[in-house]
Amino acid sequence: MFNRITEDNFRNIQLPRQSSLVNFSSFRELRTDVLFRSFSLKFVLEGCEQYLIDGHLFKVSKGDFLLGNHFSDGKLLIQSDEDVKGLCIDISPDIIAEVSAGFHFPELTEQDLDFEKYLISENFVENKYHFSQNIIGQQLSKISQQIVGQQHYNFDFSPEFYYRLAENIVSIHYPGFLRIKNLKTVKSHTRKSLYRKIQSARDYIDLHFATIQNIESVARESSISEYHFYRLFRQIQGESPYQYITQKKLQFAKQLLKDKSLSLTDVAFICGFTDLSSFSKNFKKHFRIPPGQFR
Template structure:
């Protein structure tokens, strides 16, 4: 079932809690409290939506989404000269529990109790995600394209959309749950705060493909000491900030040479390497083959 919301219909349709729903919104101006009825995914197709969820502020841009469970509360604000288009998907806790059980123990309907508590308690991690980086994001992108092109009728949302979304949500969040377990902290709330900080830093690294990161400056950006930042990042993602930056830049260089026909020199310069020799050595160490094999 798909519901369409605009300025005239925002409060006209009371929606059920703990259900599977797709809501499509179109606003230029909005300032409203929001109700997280189930596991709610708030995806921005185009424009900017400002969310305040559990006292955390998220500026959600095109191709990004936030996710929170039914224990969350907050508000959404939109102020734009152009139409801001969004999709909200509700996944019922019961369906998510089935997806979780299937992922962890395919031979039983009994899910892992600790993970079940993680998903269904107030301790669940509300956060901002890029659609390009997650399984949920890929499904959201496909859904937006299908609705926009008319390939999918708003009156014919297939039931397997919810099954696939629940499975993707679990797949995306099991690594997050495990990462939270790795963060050395007495309090779960502190672990969540630290995870958000290093996740923000990780996103910065992923967008900085043109030069090496300054770890100290990045630590300052997320309000952590360089030592603490390095330690928590390493424990969370099993790689240091420096080596993650190197990995991102090398992957980008490979893409430039393989798909955009950059020369070795052009790719090295575009990803912040000072000379071809150091770039070639680092590239070969990382991929096991020299960059010249891509440019032949």
């Protein structure tokens, strides 16, 4: 099923729940309950859609997409002077469950079989990505270009389309499932809340790693005590926040070193290292080659 939804026909369209379908939408103003009818992907092509889910705000801007399932309750707000265009793809829980059960992970053991139900359960944590981050985004970008380019064509999506998308979703979210399992807490709601806090912290680090002075400031952004933050971050990410920040700095340095106009000292300070010695030591330890020779 494929639909084009606007402010003119929004109230008149009845869409089935827990089925597979594709909707292309265009709104300037919309306030409504979040409609995660199945396992759903919300991809924004133009503008910004704001989702409030379980008290957590997701600002989904151009190029971003949000994933959630039918347990993801909340509100959607669109308010813009220009058309906000988006693509919503629902995948039936049956397809998600079937693909999850049939997907092979070398590290999957008998006690990990809960993963078959994870994506369609209340334990699933909503995730926001940019389309450039993974293969799901690439698939969404490709199909959205076709839909925008053929405005009057009535698309028909085969089961293979949904199965391929489900395979990508399953493969990308298995690591997240393992991270959530690592949290030493019983209640599902608490586990999701803590995982979201560390997700937010990781996003904050990704944006500000070069200017972060200490871990305490990151913990404060997450509203978690510094000790608790250290412990949770390591449980979920498998490394300390300091290690994660250092890795981000070094990957950035690797890109900057391609610019021959920048000195090694320039690169060190741009990436947030306190001095050239600290930068060189960390770079050599991580890449097994001094930064000067990397060039």
